[in-house]
Amino acid sequence: MPARTIVAPPKAIDFDAIRGELGIPDGYPAAAVDQARAAAVRDPAAANGAAAPAREPLDVPFVTLDPPGSRDLDQAVHLSRREVQGGYLVRYAIADVAGFVPPAGPLAQETWRRGATLYSPDRSTPLHPVELSEGAASLLPDVSRPAVVWTIALDAAGEPVEVDVRRAVVRSVAQLDYPSAQLDADSGRLHPSISLLPEIGALRQALARRRGAISLDIPDTEVVRAPDGRWTLERRAVLAIERHNAEISLLTGTCAARIMLDGGVGLLRTLPPPSAEQVALLRRATAALGIPWPESMPVSEVIAGLDGDRPRDAAFLEDAVRLLRGAGYTAFDGSAPARREHGGVGGPYAHVTAPLRRLADRYATEVCLALHAGRTVPDWARMALPDLPATMTAADRKAAELAKACAGAVSVFVLHGREGETFSATVLQLEPAKNRAIVILHEPPVRAHCPPDGLVEGSVIAVRLVSADPKTNRFVVEPA
Numbered sequence: 221m222p223a224r225t226i227v228a229p230p231k232a233i234d235f236d237a238i239r240g241e242l243g244i245p246d247g248y249p250a251a252a253v254d255q256a257r258a259a260a261v262r263d264p265a266a267a268n269g270a271a272a273p274a275r276e277p278l279d280v281p282f283v284t285l286d287p288p289g290s291r292d293l294d295q296a297v298h299l300s301r302r303e304v305q306g307g308y309l310v311r312y313a314i315a316d317v318a319g320f321v322p323p324a325g326p327l328a329q330e331t332w333r334r335g336a337t338l339y340s341p342d343r344s345t346p347l348h349p350v351e352l353s354e355g356a357a358s359l360l361p362d363v364s365r366p367a368v369v370w371t372i373a374l375d376a377a378g379e380p381v382e383v384d385v386r387r388a389v390v391r392s393v394a395q396l397d398y399p400s401a402q403l404d405a406d407s408g409r410l411h412p413s414i415s416l417l418p419e420i421g422a423l424r425q426a427l428a429r430r431r432g433a434i435s436l437d438i439p440d441t442e443v444v445r446a447p448d449g450r451w452t453l454e455r456r457a458v459l460a461i462e463r464h465n466a467e468i469s470l471l472t473g474t475c476a477a478r479i480m481l482d483g484g485v486g487l488l489r490t491l492p493p494p495s496a497e498q499v500a501l502l503r504r505a506t507a508a509l510g511i512p513w514p515e516s517m518p519v520s521e522v523i524a525g526l527d528g529d530r531p532r533d534a535a536f537l538e539d540a541v542r543l544l545r546g547a548g549y550t551a552f553d554g555s556a557p558a559r560r561e562h563g564g565v566g567g568p569y570a571h572v573t574a575p576l577r578r579l580a581d582r583y584a585t586e587v588c589l590a591l592h593a594g595r596t597v598p599d600w601a602r603m604a605l606p607d608l609p610a611t612m613t614a615a616d617r618k619a620a621e622l623a624k625a626c627a628g629a630v631s632v633f634v635l636h637g638r639e640g641e642t643f644s645a646t647v648l649q650l651e652p653a654k655n656r657a658i659v660i661l662h663e664p665p666v667r668a669h670c671p672p673d674g675l676v677e678g679s680v681i682a683v684r685l686v687s688a689d690p691k692t693n694r695f696v697v698e699p700a
Contacts, residue, residue, distance in 0.1 A: 222700055225642040232453055233633055235342045238625045242618065244338055248349045251326035258351040259320040259327075260356035278369060282313050282357055283413045285465050288397040291354035292337065292346065294574045296367070296392045297468055307375040313359060313367040313390045317348070317575040317582045321355050323600030335615025337577040338622055340453060341630070346577075353676040361395045368585055370472050378423030379605040383475045385592050392420045402461040421464025424471060429520045431566030434494070434544060437463065438528045438537050450629050455665035457529065467669035469573045470565060476588050481560065483591035485553045487584045487605050491572050493563035494519065494543040505539045509678045510570045518689045519543070520566070531646040535678035538658065547616075549580060549609035553602065556620050573606040580612050628693050631666040635695050636689040642700045645683045647675050659683060659697070668697045675699065 239246065245318055282296035296313040323328050338345040346353045359365050367390045373382040394411060394508045404410045406474050428435065434477055446452045473489070480486025494502075505515045506522070509532045513522050523540055523573055528532040544564050562569040572588060575581035586601040645659040650672050657672040661683070670683055682700035689695070 233341075233629050233630075234338050235626060237341070238623070238629060239340060239345070242621055242625065244345050244618070244622065245334065248346075249326060249330055253324055253349045253351065254350045255322070255327040256320070259322075260321075261350045262315050262551040271677070274630075274682075275366060275387050277311075277364070277389050277537075280311055280390065281393045281413050282359070282390050283394040283396055283411055284309070284361070284392050285396045285398065285401055285414065285461070290397075291350075291358060291360070292344075292576045293359040293392075293395070294576045295469065296359045296390060297417075297465075298413045299420060301374060301416070307381070308416060310370070310371040310372040310374060310420070310471065312372070312468060312573070313388070313474075314370065314402060314573055314581075314585065315357050315359055315391075315576050316366040316368050316387060317352070317357055318586055319366045319387075320352050321348070321582070323598075331579055332611060333514065335579050335611045336619060338619050340622060341445070341626055347579060348576060357576060359390070359392050361392045364389050364391050364486055364640075370475065370587065370631070374420070374423075374474055378420060378427055380471065380475055383479070383592075385476075385588055387589065390563075396461050398462050398465075402459045415468035417461065417464050417468075420655060421467045424427055424467035425463070425524075428467075428470070428566055429518075429524055432493070432518055433518050433522050433535050433566030434564050435463075436537055436540055436544065438524065438541075441627065441660070441667065442602070443626055451633070453627075453630055453634055453664050453666060473569045473571060474567060476572040476584060477560075477570040479588045480570060480584070481556045481568055483587070484555055485591070485597055485602065486551075486587045487570060487606070487608055487650065488550045488552075488557070488560055489542060489547070489562055489569050489581055490550045490559050491547040491561070491563045491565075493561055498510070498543055502536075502539055502543065503577065506536055509536055511536055511573070511634070530554050531680050534646055534660075535648050537591075539677070544682075548554060549612050551605040551609055553605060576611070579615070580608050583608060625693070631664075631668075632690055632693045632695050633686045634664045634665065635685055637688075638689055639685050642682050643686050643697075645681055647677050647679050647681060647698075650675060650677055661697075666695075668695065670697050670699060675697075 244318050280298045284296045285558045288295060294315050298311040300309045302309050322471050326522050334347050337347045358372055367388055369386060369388045371384040372380050375381050396411060436457045439455050440452050442449060442456050444454050463617045477488055503513055511532060526537060528534050535575050550559050560568045570584050571578055572585045583601045587597050590597040644662045647657055647659050649658040657675045660667050683697040684700040686696040686698055
């Protein structure tokens with residue numbers, strides 16, 4: 221965390237204007253809201269999406285684990301040991317959005333127009349009306365909710381040996397958040413429903429590294445609200461509990477991908493694996509930075525041993541981001557696609573665990589339910605598959621544009637009025653083709669471009685703030 225907080229003047233940042241410039245919707249169409257409200261008052265046990273068999277209540281003490289203050293709760297988890305067979309049993313309940321959104325009509329049309337929930341510092345622009353996303357469809361505590369429950373048996377090493385997926389009615393007994401759960405994990409008093417999460421998460425991380433999966437836990441610069449209500453920037457490392465929780469989602473996504481590949485129909489999240497040339501370039505970068513990389517060690521193991529808070533490691537991880545470019549979605553029907561791998565995961569993978577916030581998950585989940593039960597995939601889900609890649613790619617692009625614009629606006633305002641000051645910064649990356657270097661100031665944690673002459677990746681330098689213009693949301697730094 222930064223040693224001191226730099227904040228913007230009150231109400232100085234117009235996030236509404238940023239959203240308007242990017243064409244992000246303000247409000248939800250009345251007809252779609254009406255349809256959502258009608259769905260929200262139905263008996264959850266009767267909401268069965270694509271005419272699936274009747275739901276049975278599942279008497280399992282699920283808990284949710286999310287960022288503080290979250291209301292759009294997609295996932296609830298319960299972990300236990302398999303006493304007889306050995307290993308573990310992962311139960312993962314996912315909000316059953318298909319039980320609330322008819323395949324056609326104004327609500328479905330609007331979710332297709334949006335593609336995903338978009339997050340700004342001051343509010344979210346939800347994929348679904350809040351009556352569903354933060355209400356009737358959300359896995360909030362102490363209420364019964366329709367869900368799609370994945371039950372995954374793992375052996376002692378953490379590998380899946382049996383998978384089941386079906387609709388049920390579940391009840392979360394607690395809403396947990398990452399910071400508090402991390403404190404509980406550190407003190408050995410995690411909630412009983414997830415007391416095995418560090419153990420299972422570590423096993424899954426080890427398996428991922430052996431598969432060649434690439435996970436870049438780079439400390440992130442976040443736009444947050446300071447205690448006095450003003451906007452500021454914070455540099456925040458990913459908590460161990462977050463990484464372990466992510467492993468449960470990744471496990472489920474890999475099981476979903478296998479079901480769809482075996483069934484010959486579905487939607488995969490794909491990413492080309494790193495090429496030999498990319499790895500060779502990265503190896504040269506580690507040599508320049510003085511980071512050890514034995515010839516026999518895979519890149520996944522090198523990355524796993526780095527700490528993004530150290531300047532040299534941060535520079536290497538910034539270079540390694542190049543290995544994770546080219547992500548997309550691959551729809552298929554009739555035979556498995558040639559492009560099926562996700563280089564970051566180290567194998568086939570599908571998005572099925574965030575249907576409240578991501579359109580594709582609703583359809584991929586429906587495919588998995590049908591295939592696993594030996595039923596025909598519903599036409600409404602099957603016919604949508606070819607159009608989902610373009611819709612999701614557009615939503616991902618919009619989310620990236622929004623995040624960049626909001627972070628840029630806050631960066632300018634935390635720097636405005638400090639022109640001429642000198643700041644310590646780490647050189648993250650040199651980009652000779654663009655004649656620039658990417659640096660991150662240590663405080664406030666602002667990413668910036670500056671002239672590259674004489675700079676070395678991984679070094680700590682001093683930069684001077686030349687200008688910071690709130691009218692254009694642009695700022696300029698140069699080596700001091």
